[in-house]
Amino acid sequence: MSKSYYDPADLRKFGEITEWSEELGKKFFDYYGKVFEEGALSAREKSLIALAVSHVVKCPYCIDAYTKDGLQRGITKEEMMEAVHAGAAIESGATLVHGVQMMNKYKKLSM
């Protein structure tokens, strides 16, 4: 058993989740594959969105996977970093907008 929660080699085994629930695993991977195909959005745009979300959900596997995917697609490191900032901005915005709730509650409770 590995002594750490995350082992980079585990990413290669992702497909094995299907072994313990074939129907759901298969449905997930079909869906996943379909989502990242060329569509109204290009595969390149989707790769950058995936990279941004990977950071927001803080998944080290996804970050590895979509950094490599970006390199393969010729996405530059500047584009990748801007995508990460876009994710981070939404995440910090989501925190900060709750400041309004804090202000509302503060005002309500104060005389």
Add this chain to the structure above:
Amino acid sequence: MSLKSLKAREDDLSSPQRQLELLSEGIFEEGELPTFKDKIAESGHFPLKPKKLEILQLNLGYMCNQVCSHCHVDAGPDRKEVMTKETMQQCLEVIKNTGAHTLDLTGGAPEMNPNFRWFVEEASKAGIKDFIARSNLTIILANKKYHDLPDFFKKHNVHVVSSLPFYKREKTDKQRGNGVFDKSIKALQLLNEVGYAQPGSDLKLDLVYNPSGAFLPTNQAAMENDFKKALKEDFNIDFNSLFAITNLPISRFLEYLIASENYEDYMYSLVDAYNPAAVENVMCTNTISISWDGWLYDCDFNQMLDLKVNSKVKHISEYNEDLLNDRNIIISQHCYGCTAGAGSSCQGSTI
């Protein structure tokens, strides 16, 4: 980036034997990943056999003005192996009688062979349909004696295939050395000026893209669009096609993979991306590669691994196309580089 070849550094990896051992040990020996032989056997492709010969690829020597970190030839200024005029003459005899429609000159920097121009002049008389020279571009600016190469190529209607790892300076220079990008851009502009890749002109200029790191190329058509747009907008450069080529795990690229601890992951990526449809079109099925000293190989990669053709005929001096076409192609795990994704060859994707 090292400024010397593996050979000049007397590195272990300069030995083809050592490279072949590495490619068979570890993950392949322990059965974590299937060997290439087992993999192609699954779809009935073992033994791998040639189809019709279409391309003769001549390696005019391992000497080069650059020392790129990904070079599968281990080329560089310190490599002295260059084809002699005598061997060239033997090649010319073969070229006159071959059924192949394409002649492909490579290296090193083929232009550095002292008999390069004589050979091109002679070979262009043989009536080969597509006459390719693989130029690294910077050679054109490396020395005054090479400045007129664009005109020379034009005069002999040579199809120029040039490597430019990326349309941005940083990645190009990292892989190929400082200043390479600016010189390559200048060289491309010179080729455009004499008529290469211009509307209405027959002079063809193709670019080769290969990833600058431990990852695979994706979609060649999308890459071609990106390259065309960027090179046109930023430098007013035109070219015909882009060939996306996968780096094979041999020689200096293998050195890089091991040193950066990417070797296993890279082999996993190649095996994961294995595409049975690409096996049909691997370039050894339509190519013979000839080394600077006249030996015959299934491809330029096998040449670097010193895997001579498995045929009674092994040297240009005894060349016989019918006998050669009956051979079994020699394979090892490096071959996974040719069958990943959309496939990879000196002409780019294969499917």
